[in-house]
Amino acid sequence: MTRPRAPRFLLLRLAAQNVGRRLLRSLFLGLAVMIAVGVGFSGSVLGWTFRHGVVTSFSRMGADLVIVPQGALVNITSTLLTVQPTDLDLDESLGAVLRALPGVAKVAPQRLVRAGAEGRAINLIAYDPAQDFTVQPWLPAGQPTPSDPSSLLVGARGGExxxxxxxxxxxxxxIAGRLSQTGVGPLDESLFISFAGLDALAAAARGSRPASSTRQGGPHEHHEHHGAQECLPDLAPGRVTAFLIQLAPDASPIQARFAIGQIPGVKIVVGNPVLTAARQSLGALLWGVTAFAGLLLLSLLFVVSLLFSAIVQERFREIGMLRAMGARPGQIVSLTLMEAVLLTGLGSVIGVGFGFLLIFVSARSLGAYFDSLGAPFEGPSDAFVLAAATLSLCCGVLLGVLGALVAGRHATRLDPYRMIQMESAP
Known part of the structure; x- marks a missing residue:
């Protein structure tokens, strides 16, 4: 039962000896893998952090377009981030129509209502946490997004x-969170609740409203109706105040406005075109960085394959003797693969540690710089970091295995006698 295991240990021993035979070359190859894996790992984590920070910063600048009812009076500066009080509203189903239009990337509905809270009037703005891109980005860095329908977000000027x-x-x-200062009055002075939370409040308001308030009557009945209205007005379901729209990176703002303008009963409020163009260019830049990283990995594959081709070529006489002594082609390939796994595996493990060092240094330097600018610099979750480290390590080993496999298979196709006769490299 132990006989089949002996060749494996013999091949592993030979692979280790081959790695130590040319120690300087092995160190340089391991160093190349370490740098590639470390830069790839740290680049993925820092790239996510930069992208999240830049996207959050652009989201804080507001929507590209805001769709409001025809006839609504709005302030362009304010509507970039949130809606303004108005008696007009839109049907919620219009959101599906807007999402289907070409060039529209995100659609965030909002509904503003006047409500009474502990004897004072407040602006209560309902939003969809899953689709919002202008309110939640103003949460301080590290503060989680509230998921409980009974929770509220308060603007920077709120007393809570x-x-x-x-x-x-x-x-x-x-109050689950307090938004950062925006300088936009409707957002800084309002309270924000999810649509599910607003529906629960509307149900509570209907339950607390006296039955006599629905009849037309004397002053006493009118006073009861007025008291109920101080809590929350009778809200019609499925209505929103406005839709905030973010365009896709490759969308034409003019074409998007033309398509939306075909919808009857709506008015389009346009944001700052400079910010829209900058955010769209950011998306193309991120794709370019991803493509560059892919080309870097491809070039590393060629380098590793070239190095192992040289390693195998200088051992043609040794490999030919092993073949003449009865070694099978699969064992020759296994020997080359084991050597590649030893080199690239160790280099990849050290590379992951090198990547953590790069992330730590960048977080201490760039993080402080971003904080001084007021821009968010928040790293990804631990699960993302662990996945990026594992993927980088596997990619480093895989590149080495692929490069060695190409060289090893080439060696098995040659005649053993000819390989013995070949001159080995000095």
Whole structure:
């Protein structure tokens, strides 16, 4: 039972001896793999961080277009981030129509209502956390996005702070986060709730509204109706105040506005065209960086393949003797692959550690610089970092295996006698 295992250990021993025979060359090859894996790993993590920070910064600059009801009076500066109070609204189903239009990347519905909370009037803006791209980016770095429908976000000028409780329509809501200062009044002075939370409040308001408030009557009945309205007005379901739109990187703003303009009953508010063009260019730049990283890996594959071709060629006489002594072609290929795994595997492991060092140095230097500019610099989750490290390590080993496989298979196709007669490299 132990006889089949002996050749494997013999091949592994030979591979280790071959690695140590040309120590300087092995060190340079391992160093190349280490640098490639380290730069690839740290580049993926830092690239995600930069992209997240830049995308968040552009999201903080507002939407490219805002769709409001025809006849609504809006302030262009304010509507880039959120809606303004208006008695007009749109059907929620219009969002599906907008998403289907060419050039539209994101559609974020919002609904603003006037509500009463603990004896004072507030602006309550409902948003969809899954589709929002203008409100949640203003959360401070590291603060998670609230997922509980009974939670609220408060603008920078609001009197509440995270952890405070606010009673609306008999329901106690918790302030889950406080947005950073934007300089836009409607966003800094409002409270934000999810559409699910607003539906729950509307149901509570309908339950607390006296039955007599639905009848036309005397002053007492009107006072009861007015008291119910201080909590929350009677909201029609499926209505929104506006849709905030972000265009795709390759979209033409003019064509997008023309397509949206064919929808009756809406008005288009245009954001800053300079910011739109800059954000769209960012998307093309990120794709270019990804393509460059792919070409870097491809060039590393060629380098590793060339080096192992030279390694195999200088051992033609040795490999020919092994073949003449009965070594099978598969064993010759296995010997080359084991040597590649030893070199690239060790280089990849050290490369991952080198990548962590690069990330640490960048976080200490670039992170402080981004903070001084007020731009977010928040790294990805631990799961993403672990996946990037594992993928980089596997790619480093795989490149070595592929390069050695090409060279090893070429050696097995030659005649053993001719290989013995060949001159080995000095």
């Amino acid at each position: 702070k995270p952890g405070d409780a606010l009673t609306i329509c008999g329901r106690t809501l918790i």
